[in-house]
Amino acid sequence: MTDVQDTSTESLPSQTPLAGVIGWPISQSRSPRLHGHWLSRYDLPGHYIPMPVRPEDLLEVLQTLPKLGFVGLNVTIPHKEAVLQLADVVTDRASLIGAANTLIFRDDGKIHADNTDGYGFIANLVQNTPDWQPERGAAAVIGAGGAARAVVASLLERGVPELRITNRTRLRADQIKAEFGAKLVVYDWAQAGNMLEGATTVVNATSMGMVGKPPLRVPLDALSPGAVATDLVYTPLMTDFLTEAQARGCHIVDGLGMLLHQAAPGFERWFGRRPEVDAALRQAVL
Structure with missing residues (x-):
């Protein structure tokens, strides 16, 4: 057979x-x-x-x-x-x-x-600033869109003691606070520069500063030397925000790594x- x-x-x-x-x-x-x-x-x-x-x-x-x-x-x-x-x-x-x-x-x-945006955001910071300790100080997030929500969720998960947030339209920042809880402190857009004082992690989660978009016009005088500053924008890689933060002694991390991770x-x-x-x-x- x-x-x-x-x-x-x-x-x-x-x-x-x-x-x-x-x-x-x-x-x-x-x-x-x-x-x-x-x-x-x-x-x-x-x-x-x-x-x-x-x-x-x-x-x-x-x-x-x-x-x-x-x-x-x-x-x-x-x-x-x-x-x-x-x-x-x-x-x-x-x-x-x-x-x-x-x-x-x-x-x-x-x-x-x-x-996976929050995962990518954290993995990028960990890879590029191995000594980063989010639990040691407040985080400041500029922006309240979809990317900012991922950043807020991931920073809270990593144990930041306080999370300050500002947005040109305050209502969106207030909505995030309502959803994510007591650790969030909302700042008016006119006071955005003030929320950077003493912050150990500072994030631009807006599209401002991107090629073809308006510049980010938040005063950075209060940035603390040694703080970690990161921009979700990666075109250009070195935004004005990162350039000034570096000049003020911050550890800077560009936004491309978040996309990759x-x-x-x-x-x-x-x-x-x-x-x-x-x-x-x-x-x-x-």
Whole structure:
């Protein structure tokens, strides 16, 4: 009796994993270069694809991509809030922040939404200022948008004793205080410079200072020498905020590392390997 060849799907090679980033527009995203570097460096099967997705097409796209072999997505503006409503499983931190930047398409058909911005923010500071001790003093956060919410959540988790926050529209800062609790102190925008006094961690979580955006006009006279100052903006890498903070004796950390570190958890889930964030990656993305 001759052997019958097994033609079941179990004997077929598994499909090459696909991932990507969705946004509208998407041309500005550096994620394809970032993930492409890791795929090449570790010689892994897989592709990472930038996809412009209109808001009105978001649901259909999320329903279709898993059927085409996609294992997950990064999510950028304007979809970071909307995907929370469409996901089946939402992590606590994504729910707390009110936005997701990483989706995993699970084998059981469910969409898992996470936010890794806070992780990326902390990992960037730890990598570049190993002696940073957030619990030793107040943190000051400029801005109250989605990125600021991730920063606030992560700093509180790391044990800052007080978190001062300011925003051009005070209502948004007040809303964050209402959600995150008693450790937050809200400053009026006109008094933003005052909240820097004695702060050991200072964060620009606005887009001010970015290429094509208005400058950050917060007086920095009260910055303490030895404080850690970081800017979420990475175009340019050395913002005016970081330049002045450095001149005042602060330890400065640019915003590119946050982008690199926030990408690592998703890459590991999609492609099966924890990637390294190092100088070669920075150079590839720049």
